[in-house]
Amino acid sequence: MVVELIAFAGLVARRLGLLIALLASVFVVVDLLPGNAARAVLGRDATPDKIAAKEHELGLDRPLPVRFWDWFRGVATGDFGTTARGQSVNDLLAAKFPQTLLLASIAMALTVVIALLCGLWWAARPTGVAARVLQPGSAFVIAVPEFVVATLLVLVFSLSLDWLPAVTFIDRSGYPTSAQMLILPVAALAIPQAAWNLRVVRGAMLDAATAPHVESATLNGLPERTVLLRHVLPFALPTIATSFATSVGTLFGGALVVETVFNYPGMGALVAGSVSDRDTALVAAVVAMTATTIMAVLLVADAIRVWANRGRR
Structure with a gap:
């Protein structure tokens, strides 16, 4: 039974690793989509300056791994952050x-x-x-x-x-x-x-x-x-x-x-x-x-x- 419990604990660890990899892949896939959250929120008539300011506000000008790590640290404490439109x-x-x-x-x-x-x-x-x-x-x-x-x-x-x-x-x-x-x-x-x-x-x-x-x-x-x-x-x-x-x-x-x-x-x-x-x-x-x-x-x-x-x- 001890062997089964150890194997079960290893399975839990592997599934947690797969979950983290899945979340990281979500960041990558969404980032590869045309456009970004700043353009979607501001609309087509937004000027480049406004878009750049919104991108900075949302942190989109930072490297993707940094954005994912900051978001993941918040999730670890139960905080999923805010949407691009400022909602919780x-x-x-x-x-x-x-x-x-x-x-x-x-x-x-x-x-x-x-x-x-x-x-x-x-x-x-x-x-x-x-x-x-x-x-x-x-x-x-x-x-x-x-x-x-x-x-x-x-x-x-x-x-x-x-x-x-x-x-x-x-x-x-x-x-x-x-x-x-x-x-x-x-x-x-x-x-x-x-x-x-x-x-x-x-x-x-x-x-x-x-x-x-x-x-x-x-x-x-x-x-x-x-x-x-x-x-x-x-x-x-x-x-x-x-x-x-x-x-x-x-x-x-x-x-x-x-x-x-x-x-x-x-x-x-x-x-x-x-x-x-x-x-x-x-x-x-x-x-x-x-x-x-x-x-x-x-x-x-x-x-x-x-x-x-x-x-x-």
């Missing part, structure tokens, strides 16, 4: 990130429930109705991007049936005024991920079912449900947890697109505006928040894998 990045993240987190969390919970139930059903009945329905259905859904799913949901449930709202309205708290406004965005995110993960659950369960102890449990006359949940699922859990953790990143990425379709008040508009303004600090802050959340979930999945594999060597 911390305040913007506090206003928008919870909404996206809410959307992604509900979609993830729905994904887990659907994938586990359908995946276990398919694994228990690999040649029955489950296979005839889920195999082609999940393959089709996986091939459809989130924005297409979102558009189809709007066409069916908003425009044709008029059951659910197609746009999101917010109250003073910044959240949707009705829970109904969450249904279509959550569904657009969860449907593709549930389809992918139920196939992973089914495959992991079938692989784990070939273990000798599973055959022994079956020969001993244990009920099928007991064999499935107590002897197969624990061995399939590392693969399933890793798949779910990977879906978190996909959900956050898809959320930025789905939010635009439904006018949802999350990080999508914030990202679009920050890229338009060439606002490196804001883009990097969004990436940092999202990547840190994804990394934390991946570490949880790694911890589950270490726990599930304990004592097997």
